[in-house]
Amino acid sequence: MGQTNQFGDMPVDDFRRYGYEIVDRLAEYFERIEGFPVLSQVEPDSVKSALPAAAPEHGESFDAVLDDVDDIILPAVTHWNHPNFHGLFSTSTSSVGVFAEMFAAAFDMKAMLWRTAPASTELEDVVLDWLRQMTGLPEVFEGVIYDTASVSTMHAIAAARERADPSSRKLGLSGRKDAPQMRVYVSEHVHSSIDKSVITLGLGLESLRKIATNDRFEMIAEKLEEAIAEDVVAGFLPICVIPTIGTTSTTSIDPVAEVADICEKHRIWMHVDAAYAGSAAILPELQPLFDGWERADSIVMNPHKWFFTPFDLSVLYCRDLDDLKKAFSLVPEYLKTDDAAVKNGMDYGIQLGRRFRSLKLWFVMRYFGREGLIGRIREHCRLARLFASWVSESSDWELAAPVPFALVCFRAKAADVDSANALNEEIMRRINSSGKAYISHTKLNGLITLRISVGSIRVEERHIEKVWRLLNEDLAAARGD
Amino acid sequence: MGQTNQFGDMPVDDFRRYGYEIVDRLAEYFERIEGFPVLSQVEPDSVKSALPAAAPEHGESFDAVLDDVDDIILPAVTHWNHPNFHGLFSTSTSSVGVFAEMFAAAFDMKAMLWRTAPASTELEDVVLDWLRQMTGLPEVFEGVIYDTASVSTMHAIAAARERADPSSRKLGLSGRKDAPQMRVYVSEHVHSSIDKSVITLGLGLESLRKIATNDRFEMIAEKLEEAIAEDVVAGFLPICVIPTIGTTSTTSIDPVAEVADICEKHRIWMHVDAAYAGSAAILPELQPLFDGWERADSIVMNPHKWFFTPFDLSVLYCRDLDDLKKAFSLVPEYLKTDDAAVKNGMDYGIQLGRRFRSLKLWFVMRYFGREGLIGRIREHCRLARLFASWVSESSDWELAAPVPFALVCFRAKAADVDSANALNEEIMRRINSSGKAYISHTKLNGLITLRISVGSIRVEERHIEKVWRLLNEDLAAARGD
Numbered sequence: 015m016g017q018t019n020q021f022g023d024m025p026v027d028d029f030r031r032y033g034y035e036i037v038d039r040l041a042e043y044f045e046r047i048e049g050f051p052v053l054s055q056v057e058p059d060s061v062k063s064a065l066p067a068a069a070p071e072h073g074e075s076f077d078a079v080l081d082d083v084d085d086i087i088l089p090a091v092t093h094w095n096h097p098n099f100h101g102l103f104s105t106s107t108s109s110v111g112v113f114a115e116m117f118a119a120a121f122d123m124k125a126m127l128w129r130t131a132p133a134s135t136e137l138e139d140v141v142l143d144w145l146r147q148m149t150g151l152p153e154v155f156e157g158v159i160y161d162t163a164s165v166s167t168m169h170a171i172a173a174a175r176e177r178a179d180p181s182s183r184k185l186g187l188s189g190r191k192d193a194p195q196m197r198v199y200v201s202e203h204v205h206s207s208i209d210k211s212v213i214t215l216g217l218g219l220e221s222l223r224k225i226a227t228n229d230r231f232e233m234i235a236e237k238l239e240e241a242i243a244e245d246v247v248a249g250f251l252p253i254c255v256i257p258t259i260g261t262t263s264t265t266s267i268d269p270v271a272e273v274a275d276i277c278e279k280h281r282i283w284m285h286v287d288a289a290y291a292g293s294a295a296i297l298p299e300l301q302p303l304f305d306g307w308e309r310a311d312s313i314v315m316n317p318h319k320w321f322f323t324p325f326d327l328s329v330l331y332c333r334d335l336d337d338l339k340k341a342f343s344l345v346p347e348y349l350k351t352d353d354a355a356v357k358n359g360m361d362y363g364i365q366l367g368r369r370f371r372s373l374k375l376w377f378v379m380r381y382f383g384r385e386g387l388i389g390r391i392r393e394h395c396r397l398a399r400l401f402a403s404w405v406s407e408s409s410d411w412e413l414a415a416p417v418p419f420a421l422v423c424f425r426a427k428a429a430d431v432d433s434a435n436a437l438n439e440e441i442m443r444r445i446n447s448s449g450k451a452y453i454s455h456t457k458l459n460g461l462i463t464l465r466i467s468v469g470s471i472r473v474e475e476r477h478i479e480k481v482w483r484l485l486n487e488d489l490a491a492a493r494g495d
Numbered sequence: 496m497g498q499t500n501q502f503g504d505m506p507v508d509d510f511r512r513y514g515y516e517i518v519d520r521l522a523e524y525f526e527r528i529e530g531f532p533v534l535s536q537v538e539p540d541s542v543k544s545a546l547p548a549a550a551p552e553h554g555e556s557f558d559a560v561l562d563d564v565d566d567i568i569l570p571a572v573t574h575w576n577h578p579n580f581h582g583l584f585s586t587s588t589s590s591v592g593v594f595a596e597m598f599a600a601a602f603d604m605k606a607m608l609w610r611t612a613p614a615s616t617e618l619e620d621v622v623l624d625w626l627r628q629m630t631g632l633p634e635v636f637e638g639v640i641y642d643t644a645s646v647s648t649m650h651a652i653a654a655a656r657e658r659a660d661p662s663s664r665k666l667g668l669s670g671r672k673d674a675p676q677m678r679v680y681v682s683e684h685v686h687s688s689i690d691k692s693v694i695t696l697g698l699g700l701e702s703l704r705k706i707a708t709n710d711r712f713e714m715i716a717e718k719l720e721e722a723i724a725e726d727v728v729a730g731f732l733p734i735c736v737i738p739t740i741g742t743t744s745t746t747s748i749d750p751v752a753e754v755a756d757i758c759e760k761h762r763i764w765m766h767v768d769a770a771y772a773g774s775a776a777i778l779p780e781l782q783p784l785f786d787g788w789e790r791a792d793s794i795v796m797n798p799h800k801w802f803f804t805p806f807d808l809s810v811l812y813c814r815d816l817d818d819l820k821k822a823f824s825l826v827p828e829y830l831k832t833d834d835a836a837v838k839n840g841m842d843y844g845i846q847l848g849r850r851f852r853s854l855k856l857w858f859v860m861r862y863f864g865r866e867g868l869i870g871r872i873r874e875h876c877r878l879a880r881l882f883a884s885w886v887s888e889s890s891d892w893e894l895a896a897p898v899p900f901a902l903v904c905f906r907a908k909a910a911d912v913d914s915a916n917a918l919n920e921e922i923m924r925r926i927n928s929s930g931k932a933y934i935s936h937t938k939l940n941g942l943i944t945l946r947i948s949v950g951s952i953r954v955e956e957r958h959i960e961k962v963w964r965l966l967n968e969d970l971a972a973a974r975g976d
Contacts, residue, residue, distance in 0.1 A: 021871060033594070034514075071864055119597075217669070
C-alpha cells in the first residue's frame with residue numbers, strides 16, 4: 015500500500031523489512047554477477063517504453079517498485095561489477111563502499127559548513143591524509159574531494175588562472191586590453207575533460223596546446239619547452255601544464271620530472287592528471303613511475319576508478335589549498351558563522367553542499383588495509399602483464415603500447431591498415447554483443463586498437479583467460495576461418 | 496577479521512549479515528532521530544583526534560568500523576533529518592531515497608554513454624518528464640540531472656554565453672578585440688552560487704549586475720530594464736538574466752513574467768533559479784507564483800531540497816537541450832560508439848561519468864505519488880503560515896518578509912538596530928547550542944533576521960510549537976527576564 019494522504023516517511027518497520035529485502039537482492043546480485051551479460055542487451059527505449067507516461071497520482075506499494083527494478087531496470091543495467099568488464103577503465107565498487115553509501119544517504123548531510131556536517135568535513139581531511147601517505151606524496155599536499163576528475167581538474171585550472179591573473183576573478187577575461195590569451199599545455203593523449211575545462215573556464219579550446227608524443231605516447235618535453243617559448247614570444251600567457259600519469263588511451267606516462275623543471279623555470283602551474291593511475295602509487299615497486307609528481311601544484315586521482323570506492327569520489331591534492339580558496343571563497347550572510355577556526359567545505363569550489371563522500375574511502379581503507387589494497391592492485395597489474403605476454407607470444411596479435419599499469423592495448427594483425435581496422439572493429443562488435451565480456455577501443459596512429467582494462471575487485475586469472483579465449487574465437491570467426 | 500592477503504570483495508554471506516546490521520542501525524537512527532541534538536555538539540577536531548594518523552596496515556574487522564561509526568562519526572553528525580532542523584533550507588531524505596542509493600551504489604554505473612548505463616540514461620528522461628508535468632511546465636522543456644544547483648546554474652550560464660558568443664567555445668574570452676564584456680543580471684538577493692559561476696566561467700564578479708529589490712525583496716523590473724539599456728550603450732553584452740523564485744534569504748519571488756518580457760525584447764537568456772521553490776510548483780494553488788517561468792530558456796530546481804530525495808540531485812530544464820550540447824559536446828575516440836540514435840549523458844555537461852541519480856527520484860515519485868507529495872509540501876506551507884501567524888500576533892516579535900512558501904523570516908523586536916541585532920544573535924546562539932532545534936539567519940536592511948525553514952518529511956505541528964516555545968524562552972533569557 016502506498017503513502018497517499020499520510021504525512022511523514024515510510025513506517026520504520028517497513029524500512030527495516032524492505033531494507034533487508036534489498037540487502038538480500040543485492041547479495042544475490044553479487045552472487046549472480048557472472049551470469050549477467052556485461053553490456054546490457056536491451057534495445058534503446060526499452061526502459062522508456064516500459065514505464066507510464068506520467069507519475070502515479072496515488073502512492074504505490076514499494077513491492078511494485080521493487081518488482082519493476084527487477085523487470086525493467088536490471089535488464090538495462092550494464093554490469094560494471096562483472097569481472098569481465100574490461101572497457102574504458104574497469105572500475106568496481108566494494109561491499110563496504112555500498113555500506114558507506116547507505117549511511118551517507120540516510121544521514122543526508124550537506125557539508126557546506128563545518129557545523130552542518132562536522133563528521134564529513136573532518137573525516138575528509140583524515141582519509142585524504144591517509145591516502146596521501148599511502149601514495150607517497152609529501153606532507154605539504156592537502157586535498158579536497160569532488161565528484162569527478164573533470165570537476166577536480168577544472169578547479170585546478172581555475173586556481174592556475176587565478177594565480178596567473180588574480181584580477182580575472184573580479185574583472186573576468188573578456189574586454190580587457192591587459193588580459194593576454196592564456197595557454198594550457200597537455201599531450202595529444204590528454205583526457206577530453208580538459209578540453210571541457212578550458213571551454214567552461216572561458217579560455218577556449220584554442221588555449222589548449224597539445225604537445226606531440228613519442229612512440230610510447232608520452233609527451234616530448236623538448237616540444238613542450240619549444241611551445242612555451244614560442245607562445246611567450248607571441249604574447250600568450252602560459253598558465254598551466256598538465257602531464258598525465260596513465261593516459262586514458264594507453265596509460266602512458268608523461269615525463270613529469272622534466273615537465274616540472276620546465277614549469278619551475280617558467281613559473282607555470284603543474285597539474286598532474288593521475289585520475290586512473292594514482293591508486294597504483296600505493297605499490298612501492300611502481301613509485302618510480304610517479305617520479306616528479308611530488309613537485310606538482312595539484313594532482314587529481316580518482317578512488318572511484320581503481321580503489322574499490324563507488325562512484326563518485328575524485329580527489330584533488332594541492333600544494334597550497336589557499337590557491338583554491340582564493341579562487342572560490344565567497345561567504346554570503348546566511349552562511350556566516352562564528353566558527354572562525356574551522357574549515358568550511360564550500361570555500362574550496364563551486365559546489366556549496368557536498369555529499370559525505372569521505373565515509374566510503376574510510377570504509378575501504380579500513381576494511382582492506384594498506385596491504386589488502388596493494389595486494390589487489392598488484393594482482394591486476396600482474397594479470398594485465400600476463401595477458402600482454404599472451405598477446406606478444408601470439409602470431410595473430412600484437413601489443414600496441416607498453417603496459418605500465420593494468421591496461422593492455424593490442425590488436426589483431428592484418429595485411430594493411432584498412433583491413434586491420436575492419437577486423438578489430440568486427441572482433442570488438444562480436445565480443446561486446448555476446449554479453450560475455452566488454453572491451454573498448456582507441457585509435458593509435460590511425461589504427462583501431464583494442465583495450466583490456468583489468469580493475470574489477472572480482473577479477474581473477476580465469477576471467478583473463480576467458481576474454482583471451484573469446485578474442486581468439488572471435489578473431490577466427492571474423493576472418494571466416 | 497579483515498581482508499588482508501585475500502583477493503576479491505567481502506564474502507557475500509558477510510555482505511548479507513552486515514547489510515542487515517546496517518539496516519537495523521539506520522531503522523533505530525530514524526526511530527531515535529528526535530533524541531539527537533540537531534546541530535552536532537562536538538568541538539572542532541573531535542573526529543580528527545579520535546582517529547589514527549595513518550590508515551591501517553592490515554584490513555580490520557568490519558565490526559570495528561561499525562563501532563567507530565557509532566562512537567566517533569554519529570556524535571559529529573548534524574542531523575538534517577531531525578524535524579527541528581529549520582536552518583538554511585530544511586531538507587530531508589526519505590526511506591525510499593536511501594533504498595535507491597543502495598541500488599545505485601551497488602550497480603555503480605557511470606552514465607557517460609547510453610550503453611554504459613542504459614537504465615540510468617533512460618530513467619533520467621522518464622522521471623524528468625514526470626516532474627515537468629507535475630510542476631506544470633510545458634512539454635518543450637527537457638532536463639538534465641546534475642549534482643547541485645551551483646553546477647546546474649553554471650551550465651545554464653555557459654549555454655547562455657555560448658548562444659551570445661558562439662566563438663567563445665573555440666577562442667575563449669581573453670585577448671579578443673571583438674569580445675565585449677558580458678553581463679549577467681540578478682537581484683540583490685541572488686544565491687552566492689551565481690557569483691561562483693561567473694568567476695568560474697571567466698566572466699568575473701563585475702559581470703554580475705545586482706538589481707535593486709523592492710520592500711518585498713523582489714527584483715524591480717524597471718531597474719533591470721534601465722541597467723540593461725545602460726550596459727548596451729556602454730558596450731557591454733547582456734547574456735543572461737536570472738530571476739529567482741524563492742530566494743535563499745527570504746524566498747522572495749522576482750517578477751518573472753516582466754523579466755521574460757525584457758529578455759525577449761533584448762534577446763537575452765532567462766534562467767530561472769527555482770532551486771528551492773520549484774518543488775512547490777506541484778501545488779495547484781501555488782502555480783500563480785510561478786507565472787512566467789514557462790517562458791524561461793532554462794530553470795533549475797533541486798529535488799534534494801524539498802522533494803524528499805537524498806542529496807545530491809539537481810535538475811536543469813532547458814527549452815532547447817541542444818544549447819547545452821553545443822556548449823559541451825566533445826567525443827574522443829575511446830568514447831565513440833555506433834549508437835547514433837541514443838542520448839549520451841556526457842554530451843550535456845562537464846562531468847563525463849554520472850551517478851544513477853534518477854533512481855531515487857523515481858522511487859520517491861512512485862512511493863508517495865503526486866497526491867502524497869502535494870500533501871506533504873502543502874502541510875509544510877501550512878505550518879510555516881501558522882508559525883508566521885504566531886509571530887504576527889505576538890508583541891515581542893515581528894515578521895520580516897512575506898511567507899509565500901515554507902520559510903518564515905522574523906525577529907525579536909528591540910529599541911534600536913544594534914540592540915535588536917544583539918538580541919536576535921543571542922537567541923539564535925542559545926537555541927542552536929541547546930541542540931533542541933537549529934535555526935539560521937540572514938541580514939535584511941541591516942537587521943539580523945532569523946529564519947525558520949519547514950521542510951523535513953518528519954515535521955509535524957508539535958515541532959513548530961516546540962521551536963516557538965524555545966524561541967520565547969530564549970528571548971526571555973536573553974533579555975534577562
